[in-house]
Amino acid sequence: MGGNRHPKNQSRAYMYAVLAVVFWSTAASAFKLTLAHTAPLQILFVATLTSCVALAGVLAIQGRFRLLKQTSGRELLYSAAMGLLNPFMYYLVLFEAYSLLPAQVAQPLNFTWPLMLVILSVPLLRQPISPWSIGTMLISFAGVYLISSQGRPFDMRFADPLGVSLALGSSVIWALFWIYNVRDGRNEVVKLFLSFSFALLFASVAMVMTSGFGALNFYGSAGGVYIGLFEMGFTFVFWLKAMQYAESTDRISNMIYITPFLALVLIGIVLGEQIHLTTVGGLVLIVAGIVLQKFITPAGAGAGIEADGR
Incomplete structure (x- = not known):
């Protein structure tokens, strides 16, 4: 991955981890605010385009564009398949779930991906x-x-069976993405850039075949840019940096469990949703099960949060 050259610095690792946790905590509110102005496909297109530009900038700063030239045809096909899974399918399904459910429901259900893994x-x-x-x-x-x-x-009964199914379905897609991504030994930022580039192609074709680019508007595009930068692009890099600098990856990876609880606070403040006791209690049970699972799962299956931070 190229990250082994980083000297270990736990303070710097915490700094990057805090940045990642804070930005990921804003994602649920950003999704709902943006969905009020535009459709899931339009958000996906703008966010993916933004993330591609951001990741290209990261590659340029790191001097790793040369790694793209070393990519084989087989690896390009693999990246295309990964891009179809994430971000294309994953975020389309997730945005549809958010369009049907309150953020306080969609966000914790999406956090079940370690169980699906x-x-x-x-x-x-x-x-x-x-x-x-x-x-x-x-x-x-x-x-x-x-x-x-x-x-x-x-x-x-479930208040919205379709929305719940989509939210849980998104966690299944993310788990599939992680399983196949971890088998790919290429540089993580290169993999992200290529998968997002293919997803941008898929989203562009879908836009042409459906609503077209004329459906984009300022507020929806602004939200898409924010999501592309701070849910997708830069924040993944922050998390990777945190893991590379960490003297103890366990201490850093455990910080991710703060994310859904901080997200609930922001959902209540930013969106004005009245947070149900069942939401808080349910989230506690989900996280408790995941934490207990982490102590009994073999390393090959249980390292997902450490690797990807989600």
């Missing part, structure tokens, strides 16, 4: 799953139910 690791990575592991997942899925009830847990 463990489930998918059974068939895809041949990882065993123990009864204790199943028990910790049941704790998290109890949290999913509480959050999905939107403050009415005794109704025994």
